[in-house]
Amino acid sequence: MSKSQVEGKNLKAVFIISDGIRGHVNQSRGVAHFLSELTGCRVYELEINEATTNLPEASLGHKSLSAGLKGFYLLKVLGRRLAAKDEGFIRRWLARAGALSLLDRAKNLLDASGVKQENALFLSAGSSASLYCFALARLLKCRCATIMTPSGLGVSPFDFAIVPKHDCPKPACNVYVTLGAPNMVTPQKIRSEADALSRLYPPLSHKRIGLLLGGSDGNYELTSRWVGQNLEPLFEHASDEGMDLYVTTSRRTPRDVEDMLRKMRDKYPCIRYLCIASCDPYNPVYGIFGLATHLLATEDSVSMISEAATAGFCVGVLPVERKKSLKRAVEGLCSFLISTKVLSPKRLFGVPKFVLAIDELCSLGLARWIKSASELRAFLNGNSPAKHGLQFCEAKNAARWIVSAFEEGETAR
Template identity: 30%
Template sequence: MNDSLDIWQLADGKPGHENQSLGLIEAIGRRLAVTVHRIDLSGVKGPIARLKSAFRQTHGLGTPGLVVGAGHATHVAMIGLARRTGTPCVVLMKPSLPCGLFDLCLVPQHDLHGGIPGDNVVPTVGALNRVRHSEKPTRSGGLVLLGGPSSTHGWDSTVTLDAIGRITAANPGQSWALTDSRRTPEGVRDEIRARFPHIELFPHEETDRAWLPARLAGSAEVWVTEDSISMIYESLSSGARVGLLPVPRKKSGRVARGIDQLVEDGLATPFESWSRTGTLPPPARALREADRCAALILERWYPQAR
């Protein structure tokens, strides 16, 4: 390895997948210098076409130190580049192809219900993300993050907004901010403005991708609707106290398992528990999954750089 680690990041254009890859790459970059080449496969149809596109985009770049990607559309191209260059490849999330084709798979533990399929599979607490554990000596204020109906959860505005009302009323001297998401039903913002004039509302389309990490870093407590699995893990990664706002579950499955495990492990508190005690405890442990995985990768392939 030279003075910096050359990382090829395969991207399918989906913000959630990009968030995971960059979370890992940035965590590696906090340990040593990295050079990142982004290989854009968005809009390219079919695995063979994506493989050819990846080969064209990396022609003349030399040999990387690591190939990283997330999302089904990146898998064949990732394997092809790794085989061509003799470079380790790291896939995030459970791949649609056999795990044995990748050098390392970083898979959320709630997706491994049948057990860990091999030594190259590392369970993670949720998907990796770019949010860093905040070291701010003082944190203040509350943050509310709203999702919306999904394949796993429904939506009941009355129940969710009543919960928000009880939570904010219990902390009358605390400032509150709220943002929604693309899935939040139309009309919810108007209800929030009418019922909670003391809550500062930030529509999601008016925020950039730096807004949420910055808000999380300074918030003392964060309440997230249970359907918003990504925002739950981002909130936990920040080190804030995290509560779960009630939304109806449609079915049990991997998302429900993941949420139940967080509660069992003392990382997040359901609204029902808070309503009985009035207490939102801090997480039982710090969640620094991107940093943990970055350290594991360097120990495995570049121990001299740790």
């Protein structure tokens, strides 16, 4: 056991139940990494089979619609009942989900590891994965942990729940509240990835800007108009000041924005590196963290902003366009009713909920809104700190909390 590990040895194995969604996997792996670092436990990963239904085909005339309805019934209707049902119901649910093989793999891994049931933890992030995580842990008589708030089960059935503050969780002994999202950012990973990226695209300037671009989703839009209004001035300023830019997009970045960025790369030599995520499986984010002196990220991804803050940056947050819809009006009304204390803060949703999360990071000096060209220039020209100098690692903090409960031989409840 290394000096960084705690004295207790009760946690022996962590089984990540993965839904394959990059953000969810990143959060689970981050917490599992620190659990292993703290205790020396082994980490295993099992991915859910996305073909999750063996229900009879419905005669709806369209296979994809039928599969969607079956999945909804299985996950949103039957899944909500798991915590209140016996082991027979849970096993039948797994069978209908086509996941008995997942149970067999988990049992075989547990048996092969030689770890006792009370020394194993099942861990997942996201609502769908939480159902399988709970079901497997219940049947194998192990403890279980969820990251984020599962929409179906909620947090109460879990031994440990790691929940972001903007979800407004009720105080409970099995709940650990985080600011932002846990992640896999570690100094070692940053150093190794930065060395690799530097060899391929060596910096030419002492001032290097990392730019993390998200994309469009149900709340936000990243458009070519936004790029022209916000990124072109940034690239012009970087060129004038002799700064380097390391840029990456996300899988949600629209195609026309990707095409525009390619043209800008040819126009602005200050762009030392551009990663188009839809075409390149390489994830350059950790390398960018190691090379950058300043970090900018779009507001649509709290997880990206959290990663950058974990890496030590006071992140410059770039507002993006919000999708116009009836939902925006309802969000605004709910936000107003919450501010007047007519509604509970738990009712906050959509854009205001994510803005609240970013505002929390800003209040601690971990991020800063960049809403104008003058604020951008001040941010890049040294009139505000580029690094926050704080200890901020929510994955490690959450792992310590879980380990503490394990070492006392208890659940968090």
